[in-house]
Amino acid sequence: MTWADLSLIAPELALAAAACAALLQDAWATGPALESRSRGPAAAWIALGGVCAALLLLGVRPAGAAQVGFAGMYVRDGITRVVDLAALAAAGLGVMLSPPYLERFRLPAGEYHALLLLSTAGAMLMGASRNLVLLFLGLEMLSFPLYVLAALARRSRRSQEAGLKYLLLGAFATAFFVYGVALVYGASGTADLSRLGRAPDVPLLHAGVAFLVIGLGFEAALVPFHAWAPDVYEGAPMPATAFMSVIAKVGAFAGLLRLFPQALPQLAPAWGQMLAAIAVATMILGNLAALAQSNVKRLLAYSGVAHAGYILIGIASGGPAGSSAVLYYLLVYVAMNLGAFGVLLLLERRGEEADRVEDLAGLLGRAPWAAVVLAACMVSLAGLPPTAGFIAKLYLFRAALQDHRVALALVGALTSVVSVYYYLRVASVALSAGAADAVAVRHSRFAGVGLALAAAGVLWLGIVPGAITALVQQAVQALR
């Protein structure tokens, strides 16, 4: 480990330092009391400072050739850059949108922010993996804090249940992942992703890859490894749900990108079909299950499953077009999903989360801008122009057709018609006239700025997609 190595992971280090600072501040403010008392915005400011520092460190590094460090395990290239950007955006929005909720439901702010930052660092490590060992380390670093975040509301039975379920199923999936790493290592004699491309095509390798897909597919909530998602999303405190819904996808798909289009292009004929089948099942099941939901958190959980299916189209199609589509979709998904959750985080129904669809009624009258942001995010999630969701889907369809996967594009297209039904239902309830008297809207400047940023992202990536498109295409140039 040299200074060059350390400067390579400077963004991650900034996050880790901020996480420690947030914990220390929490301990300082709490003193000898048993229950954390730190509810003020101090922890949020520390976390935001960490995220901004990481973004700065990311920005000052020239976007040149790939740099490799830590004995070839860590790589900082274009893909790392975009994944870091997505993860940091998720962290930044997650920090900005949660203070009103944390304050009202008396959640420990220091722990929340520290866990959020560590999880972000885990996702960033997954995006920078050049070795299966680092990929595993990133996966664990991503998911441990999420387990605890899900169980953060110590007095809520649902939250405890969510945390326990997430932990048991997550650890179970991790075990598959590790076993897969061992098998791939045995088949190829290396855990170095850049050397897997030369591995002999033996059954052991395929078995190992299958185990790896189970592990990553769990984190991304792909069918049939999605069973945890609805319960965990519903039970976890809403800020945790919002954050985990995006960061887990960023990490998992960064891992899948590193694994499939990049490290194992020789398996494309066999695994392209397999992944395409998973994508089709995920899109269909996710969208159909979301149709029946009346709880917005559960609805967004199934919508998250469906979106995992869409993103997998890009992985299955592979190549530069597919990979850049995946990266673009991840950025878009962070903005639109956190924007949608951000509006829900402002609401409260008699001391509880306002997470039913009907709680949104009359939002336009009481918080017009929040209602408009929610509608814009729903339109984007449905993949309609002029929002970012449309451009993201366009790129996915382009990748699929370029790879002659017509069925994949058609299923993606038709399931997005289904998805319109439930997204627009939420949007039109929010814009409708009725008034849910029991629901209070909490105004917060901090969260307002966060919502504005998310909405700006949704519109910017949809109306002026040129710059980010060039960025993601540049990122995957090495795949050609």
Add this chain to the structure above:
Amino acid sequence: MPGILTALVAVPLIGAAGVALLPAGRVRAVRAVGLVTTLAALALAAWVWARFAPGTSGLEFEERAAWVPAVGIAYHLGLDGLSVSLVALTAFLFPLALAAAAGQVRDRVKAFVVTALLLEAGLLGTFMAQDLVLFYVFWEAMLVPMYFLIALWGGAGRAGAAIKFFLYTMAGSILMLVAIVAVYLGSAAGGGAPTFDLPSLLREPLGVAPGVQAVLFAAFAVAFAIKMPVWPLHTWLPDAYAEAPPVVTVLLASLMAKAGAYGLLRFCLPLFPEASRAFGPLLSALAVVGILYGGAVAWAQGDMRRLLAYGSMSHMGFILLGIFAFDVPAVQGSLIQMVNHGVSTGALFLLAGYLLERTGRARTDAYGGVAATAPALAAAALIVVLSSLALPGTNGFIGEFLILVGTFQARPAAAVPATLGTVAAAAYLLAFVGRVFHGPLRDDLRALPDLRAREYAVLVPLILVIFWVGLYPQPLLVRSEATVTAVLRRVAAAHGPAPRAAPAVGSRAGGGERTP
């Protein structure tokens, strides 16, 4: 440097932003800003329409800028003979619709005006976009405001009607999106960079097999046919037309339906000439079925707006028939008829809206003898109905006459039953007038007020246009002639089994008029 067309799209957007920043309580200010915005757009559109130089088949007022160069998407706007009059129609109808809405929409006025202005921007953009992705963006961007207009301000069954409308159109258009991407990839078959730019795509025949071309044509055509709507894809129509607020129905029938017909002319015919020829007879047959079916069902409707909805569908059948006759007068007739239908059907739905606004009654048999208490209303209705019936001297005559004459030459088998449609139109529309305005005056309608000044202001321009087009259609005809000729020459050139061998005669970007 943004040009006039960009300004045309931007004006409603800026107006929407301005309205959004006003306090919601200031209803009068909100309405005024909305009206001024649409009038400004109308002024721009009128200027463009007047300055449009007839006789060239190429694009005018063209604007092009890089949008997503890495993927080959361009911001490309332009007007030609197909679109210039439709843009003018759109800009003409919006101020009238907003003025009419003042009496009908009293709830959440600010949101209504913002949504309507977004819809106007989407519609104008749809008619001007020359890049497939840009077109799709506008196409869907008008769908979303329309959904909210129906779902938030509609009648009792609004939620179901709105989602039905949206799912239908979305199902069609998302398949079109996949087809758009396929066209884009096909354009790279010659080795060049793929592009979404329509004029560039038309420069060379598409590099796709004939079978694939037929599938792509079908994907585009279904999306447009749903919007028009063409029988049997019309089942969303009666609910949406009847549940939407009356002014929104005007926009649906007058403008959105035109976007479908326009799409057929703009994209299906030039991009897939062989498939257009192959599917021509089928679509002509569907058009005839739609004319007769719509007419027959309209005659049986008791609900005023459902009657007009089916009647509108029947009239749209004529437009479809004209397009797929592949005959210059017929297609020009279709283009004129699009404007006419926009004006006349729009006026009919407006009148129905005025009646609804006064009494709240949707059924025709709840009226009777209205002419006695509201003579001006009845007279306006009679004029509009006669124009819908294609009475000589009104606009409808010019359009339907050209369509039928052209179709008689190209497809006599389709033209003969289609003429029956005009008879059916006479039956249901005169029955409508008879049931509502004539006969003994019902006692509960004695207090029915006649047209108010504001309503005159809306109806008089429409009636003026009806007579203007009926007596002097030349300005519309000269504007469309060159472009229509070029499109049809392209369709005609592309027959025979080997599409690649057929040279693209009359490429629209290159001024096909001068090519012998």
Add this chain to the structure above:
Amino acid sequence: MPALTHYLVLSALLFCLGLFAVVTRRNGVAILMGIELMLNAANVNLVAFNKFAAPGAMQGQVFALIVITLAACEAAVGLALVLAAYRSLETVYVDEINVMKW
């Protein structure tokens, strides 16, 4: 002298035992123990592959150490969560933890 196959069979057996425990046990702590078994199966594999498939390099052994470390972390987090869940739900049996539809 045991060959690679012996190790692989041992590891596969361990993995399946762990899997069996996870699937059949109702006690959250026992499920965690099953997961530990599965992780250790992977460790056996890693070390064996290091010796037979990629001799000379230390990657497999180092990886096994990392897995052991992370497994310890996982156990710590896991037991803490089970404990917290026990305090509010008053059970560690997963089939009794069903406030939400599972």
